[in-house]
Amino acid sequence: MNLAIFFIFGLFLGSFLNNVALRLENDESFIFSRSKCPKCKKKLKWYNLIPLLSYIIQLGKCSSCREKISIRYPLTEIFAGIFTFGLAKVIFTIYNFHLLSSFIIFLYYLSFISAFFVLALIDFKTKYIIEKLIYFMVAVWLIFQAIFYFVPVLKIAFIGAWSEFFEQFLKFPNSEFIGQIFTAFIAALPFLFLFAITLGWGVGLGDSKVAFVMGLFFKPGDFFLSLVMAIFLGGIVGVIILLKTQKFKQEIPYVPFLFAGTLVAMFWGEMLITNYFKIFR
Numbered sequence: 001m002n003l004a005i006f007f008i009f010g011l012f013l014g015s016f017l018n019n020v021a022l023r024l025e026n027d028e029s030f031i032f033s034r035s036k037c038p039k040c041k042k043k044l045k046w047y048n049l050i051p052l053l054s055y056i057i058q059l060g061k062c063s064s065c066r067e068k069i070s071i072r073y074p075l076t077e078i079f080a081g082i083f084t085f086g087l088a089k090v091i092f093t094i095y096n097f098h099l100l101s102s103f104i105i106f107l108y109y110l111s112f113i114s115a116f117f118v119l120a121l122i123d124f125k126t127k128y129i130i131e132k133l134i135y136f137m138v139a140v141w142l143i144f145q146a147i148f149y150f151v152p153v154l155k156i157a158f159i160g161a162w163s164e165f166f167e168q169f170l171k172f173p174n175s176e177f178i179g180q181i182f183t184a185f186i187a188a189l190p191f192l193f194l195f196a197i198t199l200g201w202g203v204g205l206g207d208s209k210v211a212f213v214m215g216l217f218f219k220p221g222d223f224f225l226s227l228v229m230a231i232f233l234g235g236i237v238g239v240i241i242l243l244k245t246q247k248f249k250q251e252i253p254y255v256p257f258l259f260a261g262t263l264v265a266m267f268w269g270e271m272l273i274t275n276y277f278k279i280f281r
Helices: 004-025 053-057 072-094 099-126 131-158 162-169 175-198 205-217 220-245 255-280
Strands: none
Touching (some): 004 072, 004 099, 072 099, 072 255, 099 131, 099 205, 175 220, 205 220, 205 255, 220 255
């Protein structure tokens, strides 16, 4: 399978996700409203919306008013292209599942990462978490849990093994489903604790909701690694900001660091854990 197509798809996905983030920031519909220049308000043609290519051809400026286009547009497109390609490479080549299973798992994690990316973009700019995205991520998890569980069960029914079908059907929710919900609540607890002791100054209540969703999609070990990486990256940025501004009560959006930690855990988690135990065993 030629994985380059996933990078191209990721460029278009990044363009879409960036527009979703911008419109949610401005409380606009991302379904019915059309893309337009933020300065002259002229609606963009289809050829103005080709990811990365249109930015290069237009020399980073609006084709109508020549206003400079924010570098955020090509950067989000490239970044989405990279993580879409990376996810496809991990699922379709490294783990090498059955093609249909690989595609379902790819959609599962891509939906999660995409929504998480939008959350991070909005939080970075506004320091505000859009709760409807949290609900969307929970809905994605529930839908795919049903797919993961009931598709094999329906296969049993298809071959006529009805007694086994009813036996498997009645086992839902199984221990793994309940375990993921338990992990999600455990994941949210540290953030709820920090929210309580800082009265919302250090960590917002929205951060605990994001951690809850991460707990749904991750196993405990992977979540812990993503949290450690988020704290590490956030600490570095926090120190840099402190040295530059000399302000101790500087509000820093935390979701972008949780997102970065999530990507590290997904793509390099196994390697980092293996090397850690090699060094400190």
